[in-house]
Amino acid sequence: FTHNFRYFQMPNKYPLQSYKSLNLPTLVCLALITIISVWKLKQFKYRLINEAGGAMFYGVFLGLAVRYLWVDREEHSENMGSVCSCHGLNSTPHVIMVNISSHGHCYRLIEKKGQRCSQLPSPHTGPFVIRKAMLDPQILFDLFLPPIIFFGAYTLNQRRFVGNLGSIVTYAFLGTIISSLCIGTLVYGFTRLMVLLRRAADGEFSLTDCLLFGAIMSATDPEVSVLGLLSDLRVDSDLHALLFGESVLNDAVAIVLTHAIASYDQMETGNVFQTPAFFRSVGFFVGVLIGSFLLGFIFTVITALLTKLTRLHESPLLETSIFFLLSWSSFLSAEACGLSGIVAVLFCGLSQAKYTNLNLSHEGSTRTKQLFEVLNFLGEIFIFGYMGYIWFTFRHHAFRALFISGAFLSIFISRACNIYPLSFLINLGRTKKISRNFQHFMVFAGLRGAVSFSLAVRDTSTEARRTILTTTLLLIGFTVWVLGAAADPLLSHLDL
Amino acid sequence: FTHNFRYFQMPNKYPLQSYKSLNLPTLVCLALITIISVWKLKQFKYRLINEAGGAMFYGVFLGLAVRYLWVDREEHSENMGSVCSCHGLNSTPHVIMVNISSHGHCYRLIEKKGQRCSQLPSPHTGPFVIRKAMLDPQILFDLFLPPIIFFGAYTLNQRRFVGNLGSIVTYAFLGTIISSLCIGTLVYGFTRLMVLLRRAADGEFSLTDCLLFGAIMSATDPEVSVLGLLSDLRVDSDLHALLFGESVLNDAVAIVLTHAIASYDQMETGNVFQTPAFFRSVGFFVGVLIGSFLLGFIFTVITALLTKLTRLHESPLLETSIFFLLSWSSFLSAEACGLSGIVAVLFCGLSQAKYTNLNLSHEGSTRTKQLFEVLNFLGEIFIFGYMGYIWFTFRHHAFRALFISGAFLSIFISRACNIYPLSFLINLGRTKKISRNFQHFMVFAGLRGAVSFSLAVRDTSTEARRTILTTTLLLIGFTVWVLGAAADPLLSHLDL
Numbered sequence: 001f002t003h004n005f006r007y008f009q010m011p012n013k014y015p016l017q018s019y020k021s022l023n024l025p026t027l028v029c030l031a032l033i034t035i036i037s038v039w040k041l042k043q044f045k046y047r048l049i050n051e052a053g054g055a056m057f058y059g060v061f062l063g064l065a066v067r068y069l070w071v072d073r074e075e076h077s078e079n080m081g082s083v084c085s086c087h088g089l090n091s092t093p094h095v096i097m098v099n100i101s102s103h104g105h106c107y108r109l110i111e112k113k114g115q116r117c118s119q120l121p122s123p124h125t126g127p128f129v130i131r132k133a134m135l136d137p138q139i140l141f142d143l144f145l146p147p148i149i150f151f152g153a154y155t156l157n158q159r160r161f162v163g164n165l166g167s168i169v170t171y172a173f174l175g176t177i178i179s180s181l182c183i184g185t186l187v188y189g190f191t192r193l194m195v196l197l198r199r200a201a202d203g204e205f206s207l208t209d210c211l212l213f214g215a216i217m218s219a220t221d222p223e224v225s226v227l228g229l230l231s232d233l234r235v236d237s238d239l240h241a242l243l244f245g246e247s248v249l250n251d252a253v254a255i256v257l258t259h260a261i262a263s264y265d266q267m268e269t270g271n272v273f274q275t276p277a278f279f280r281s282v283g284f285f286v287g288v289l290i291g292s293f294l295l296g297f298i299f300t301v302i303t304a305l306l307t308k309l310t311r312l313h314e315s316p317l318l319e320t321s322i323f324f325l326l327s328w329s330s331f332l333s334a335e336a337c338g339l340s341g342i343v344a345v346l347f348c349g350l351s352q353a354k355y356t357n358l359n360l361s362h363e364g365s366t367r368t369k370q371l372f373e374v375l376n377f378l379g380e381i382f383i384f385g386y387m388g389y390i391w392f393t394f395r396h397h398a399f400r401a402l403f404i405s406g407a408f409l410s411i412f413i414s415r416a417c418n419i420y421p422l423s424f425l426i427n428l429g430r431t432k433k434i435s436r437n438f439q440h441f442m443v444f445a446g447l448r449g450a451v452s453f454s455l456a457v458r459d460t461s462t463e464a465r466r467t468i469l470t471t472t473l474l475l476i477g478f479t480v481w482v483l484g485a486a487a488d489p490l491l492s493h494l495d496l
Numbered sequence: 497f498t499h500n501f502r503y504f505q506m507p508n509k510y511p512l513q514s515y516k517s518l519n520l521p522t523l524v525c526l527a528l529i530t531i532i533s534v535w536k537l538k539q540f541k542y543r544l545i546n547e548a549g550g551a552m553f554y555g556v557f558l559g560l561a562v563r564y565l566w567v568d569r570e571e572h573s574e575n576m577g578s579v580c581s582c583h584g585l586n587s588t589p590h591v592i593m594v595n596i597s598s599h600g601h602c603y604r605l606i607e608k609k610g611q612r613c614s615q616l617p618s619p620h621t622g623p624f625v626i627r628k629a630m631l632d633p634q635i636l637f638d639l640f641l642p643p644i645i646f647f648g649a650y651t652l653n654q655r656r657f658v659g660n661l662g663s664i665v666t667y668a669f670l671g672t673i674i675s676s677l678c679i680g681t682l683v684y685g686f687t688r689l690m691v692l693l694r695r696a697a698d699g700e701f702s703l704t705d706c707l708l709f710g711a712i713m714s715a716t717d718p719e720v721s722v723l724g725l726l727s728d729l730r731v732d733s734d735l736h737a738l739l740f741g742e743s744v745l746n747d748a749v750a751i752v753l754t755h756a757i758a759s760y761d762q763m764e765t766g767n768v769f770q771t772p773a774f775f776r777s778v779g780f781f782v783g784v785l786i787g788s789f790l791l792g793f794i795f796t797v798i799t800a801l802l803t804k805l806t807r808l809h810e811s812p813l814l815e816t817s818i819f820f821l822l823s824w825s826s827f828l829s830a831e832a833c834g835l836s837g838i839v840a841v842l843f844c845g846l847s848q849a850k851y852t853n854l855n856l857s858h859e860g861s862t863r864t865k866q867l868f869e870v871l872n873f874l875g876e877i878f879i880f881g882y883m884g885y886i887w888f889t890f891r892h893h894a895f896r897a898l899f900i901s902g903a904f905l906s907i908f909i910s911r912a913c914n915i916y917p918l919s920f921l922i923n924l925g926r927t928k929k930i931s932r933n934f935q936h937f938m939v940f941a942g943l944r945g946a947v948s949f950s951l952a953v954r955d956t957s958t959e960a961r962r963t964i965l966t967t968t969l970l971l972i973g974f975t976v977w978v979l980g981a982a983a984d985p986l987l988s989h990l991d992l
Contacts, residue, residue, distance in 0.1 A: 025828045032821050039814055043807070311539070318535055320870055325528050332521045367866050374816055374867060
């Protein structure tokens, strides 16, 4: 299944070029404004907005300004003469040099598009399209998402996490799969309705597309104000670990599930259910999950042995550096092996907290945590700011009212179908039951964030995928702003 | 002079594509091996090698392996049909899409070459050259050099620095200019000798090229074992501040001097001395130095006011984040204004230490220092490792025995011409004289490092520039390995 994964990955590796990118100074400026204003608001005891929501808000604002104040300066498309001899190459060149107005220009490969790509005017005559871009947004995800995920996993309360492992794994695995299926079928129902009402062509949205959307929407974000609220309000720390642990682990499941569904989509021909393709996808799902888990774990073992057996703890700087490099290696090598880097770094964070953290000196441990805290904080602001920015600057939004309504409805229903039955099952085996009120809260606490966005944005080649991106962005905004702000009153209402 | 600077910058912005680049996993692996082995050596009291030297050593090794084990898989050049309609564009496209084997491929602009570029086979018929590359090495400098420089400036002992400001500024300004002129003329003498001995064509090395080399070689590196040794051995802290302060500040002078000479070179026609071009370069030198200084200072003022007037010190995480973002902004905005980012970040570091550091909470201050310490440590290893890697993988080395001998000779003579007379002058005004033995030590402590390399590597378009790069690499290796290792015995010999 490595082959399939690569097949899926290759055409979608750098798909973000179809909207304008932010440049670095603007992003830094955005981050500064966000930090200062959210912090000022918090000083006035206005706790409804958090950094993520604030960054997204300013991002939307900036995108609006860019969209309506200087739209056409950036985009420049032109058809060029065909480049005939390119057809004879047996491998893709990484750097090409082009002569423009008798100056040499060096270009580097950033995106390899599949044959079904709709943005190339005519894929068979060899056209040459020119567009302007600034910062490559993929860098944002490669650079900032791993530390965010790592930090989430690394700062889990280890004792509570292990104590509730059964419940957490049940929620994360079964829950995510239930949630994906539930969202997928519900949204598929709505797309059938769209076909009936002649709002969509038959075959525009396949069941696989809907299930893909379900998987994308099943990744709940651990890094939001809700969890901060919970710890401030001294909610029972078992429940806190349960909610946080579920959010962290279900990212892994949702990511691999998305890849598995996409790989099925690549193998599928026509709309007929294909048994071998299905089982290969299931194998792919299990394989990537286990592979990434093992890879993350291997790097933890290396780190743990290195910190245990040597006297590295005499130098906190070296400890932190080695810890950082080895954890980052788990991401890089997973990506290099065709596995999921984010999942590897997640498991690496979980196991580093358990096995390595105790070997570190006190100062080394504090330093490491603080380093990742800063990276997590800045990364979250950058990513959410960018998410807001995309709202008005992505040029190919596909607003489908029925799809969006179906999606809105489904995220609540799916969350309910996931939490209530599973909690009932889990409570059968627990001495300390999960209360009804906490279950209500868990249903509402499923905010969506950076992981959903990064999954939705990977491929925007078809109308269905663009609809998914648009809907994902709307749902993220809704959950972060509305559900995030409602968490505080809800908690006091539920008397937790 | 902004115009000139841009003119100089544009063709050299991304000149590193002419040698193979490292990919990220290899670089991380290299860093890990370096850290662990240097640390192990230090445990056995073998203090002669430091992290920078170790990283360079492993880099050379890796480069050797890559060069002789898999040479031809990476490089792939091919001439393509001409792209006629490109000539009509009034601005350069940032992204182009090319159709290769009926798949769309997206390419992004990384390098704009001047008309005198030698790598394009025939610049007027519109060729299309293809080369493979991996990690863009410019990222290394943009990402890691600023924190290294910032950390050096930020951790200067403020009280000692201000107390010795007169001496330090004299060494840094007059010293660097003396050193550049001295190296430049000496090396120019050797190039004339080369012409006489028919080892070089007349006009291959102009006086400007030699002066440029002088300026590049005048940047001494503050971040090397020598300074570590000094603090371990409890050398008088005034002298420590003197040596360290000189190393930090002369980077700024050398960088701007290099740019000024290069801008003169662009204006010069023929080998005749041009008075207006000379004065414009002097103006450029003063302007960029003052401009970058002011820009760095402005960002310090913003940070200082923000930390002083608000209650930001209640949250160390926010303090560190804002401190980091604002300091980084000084680099980004200087680059955006056409000034020197490195110089701006250097002055920003100096003034942040003086004005902002006291406003931070104790924890915020520690955190910030530790964050930059890690960035500095890892950045240094990455850059020195890369430097070693280049030795065997850069394909256009120009070894000129006479030029190299002249350069070797000149770095000692220039250092002597710089330190001894200036120390005499400075001692006239100091109550606490700089001892003869310490002057000897200062002559030997002038190691060259990342800044020299980053300046030398900016432009490799002519034979003279390639000779400069090769010689710079050799001299960096010599000073880091030989002089670095000799510092310990020398210190005990000089009885400091």
